Amino acid sequence: MTDQATKLRQLVTDKEPDVSEALKEAASPIAPPTLSGAREDTRVIAITSGKGGVGKTNLTVNLAIALGQKGHRVLVIDADLGMANVDVVLGSMSRHHLLNLLEDDVELDDVLIQGPYGIHYISGGSGIEKAQDFSYEDRQKLMHKLSGCGKLADIILVDTGAGLGKNVMDFILAADEVYLVTTPEPTALTDAYAVMKAYSMYATNKNIKLVVNRVYDEQESNDVVTKLQQTSEKFLKMPIGCLGYIYEDRSVASAVRNQKPFLVSQPKSVAAKCVIAMADTVLYGGRMTVKKGWRGFLQQIFNFSRV
Numbered sequence: 404m405t406d407q408a409t410k411l412r413q414l415v416t417d418k419e420p421d422v423s424e425a426l427k428e429a430a431s432p433i434a435p436p437t438l439s440g441a442r443e444d445t446r447v448i449a450i451t452s453g454k455g456g457v458g459k460t461n462l463t464v465n466l467a468i469a470l471g472q473k474g475h476r477v478l479v480i481d482a483d484l485g486m487a488n489v490d491v492v493l494g495s496m497s498r499h500h501l502l503n504l505l506e507d508d509v510e511l512d513d514v515l516i517q518g519p520y521g522i523h524y525i526s527g528g529s530g531i532e533k534a535q536d537f538s539y540e541d542r543q544k545l546m547h548k549l550s551g552c553g554k555l556a557d558i559i560l561v562d563t564g565a566g567l568g569k570n571v572m573d574f575i576l577a578a579d580e581v582y583l584v585t586t587p588e589p590t591a592l593t594d595a596y597a598v599m600k601a602y603s604m605y606a607t608n609k610n611i612k613l614v615v616n617r618v619y620d621e622q623e624s625n626d627v628v629t630k631l632q633q634t635s636e637k638f639l640k641m642p643i644g645c646l647g648y649i650y651e652d653r654s655v656a657s658a659v660r661n662q663k664p665f666l667v668s669q670p671k672s673v674a675a676k677c678v679i680a681m682a683d684t685v686l687y688g689g690r691m692t693v694k695k696g697w698r699g700f701l702q703q704i705f706n707f708s709r710v
């Protein structure tokens with residue numbers, strides 16, 4: 404049986420199948436455009452959150468660098484359109500962005516940026532109006548032009564906007580895997596649950612994992628994960644995995660201020676250690692565990708960012 408995702412995936416394979424049926428479905432209210440491209444083995448991971456500002460972009464960029472350092476070809480797509488988050492965190496500027504692909508004379512090569520630290524990325528643009536929901540024609544064009552991404556990367560990380568907007572949901576539903584970022588704050592948890600609920604209703608192949616950011620210790624992360632897992636199983640009948648956690652660390656804010664990802668500017672910080680360990684979990688599974696150690700202890704007690 405071919406499901407909607409398979410049909411959409413077929414749209415971007417080398418042999419163009421009869422697309423009329425799949426395209427009709429692509430125009431339906433929640434119709435994910437595929438981002439995987441012609442290669443079936445490229446992993447497409449959407450990094451999302453319910454509440455804004457919980458650390459998606461920093462996770463995306465630094466995880467991309469960590470995976471790159473481990474020898475993988477990674478492409479970051481900034482799908483938080485208009486906010487240019489990835490450019491800011493990377494400290495680079497791009498002339499073209501994702502929405503330029505809607506113009507007839509702009510091709511994938513024009514928007515694909517060889518960013519610093521071995522990262523390829525496609526900017527979400529800045530100063531442009533927040534994208535309207537894509538029309539059927541827009542989707543077709545984007546799908547077609549993005550199909551080449553599959554050949555360029557082993558892993559595609561898509562940094563989405565926060566919340567349940569249609570474009571955010573499209574990206575989440577189109578991805579093979581979803582990393583849902585939250586902090587331990589009750590408001591972030593409630594908003595994370597809203598994303599889980601929408602995902603449980605619309606995703607065909609469910610694969611969602613939690614990342615708990617800004618925790619003070621491992622137990623705090625475990626508590627958040629247990630709470631969300633139990634709620635998900637009880638009310639949504641959906642199992643939800645856990646990718647890991649990142650400690651509260653001033654290195655993150657100072658890296659953003661200096662527009663240099665913390666994995667590069669402060670590779671020994673506890674946040675960097677967590678992301679490096681998380682990259683192993685992304686690649687090989689298993690459970691990450693990072694001790695804060697003396698440096699982390701001092702950072703936390705004295706608010707030092709460069710011990």
Ligand SMILES: Nc1ncnc2c1ncn2[C@@H]1O[C@H](COP(=O)(O)OP(=O)(O)OP(=O)(O)O)[C@@H](O)[C@H]1O
Pocket residue numbers: 452454455456457458459460461462483488564565616617618649650651652653655656659674
């Ligand atoms: N582990 C952390 N420790 C301390 N501060 C953090 C941590 N993670 C994120 N922050 C702070 O939160 C800010 C927002 O992070 P980021 O831009 O990655 O969030 P976001 O989810 O992408 O936001 P948006 O929803 O606006 O796109 C950072 O600039 C930093 O100041």
Ligand SMILES: [Mg+2]
Pocket residue numbers: 459460461483488562
């Ligand atoms: Mg962001």
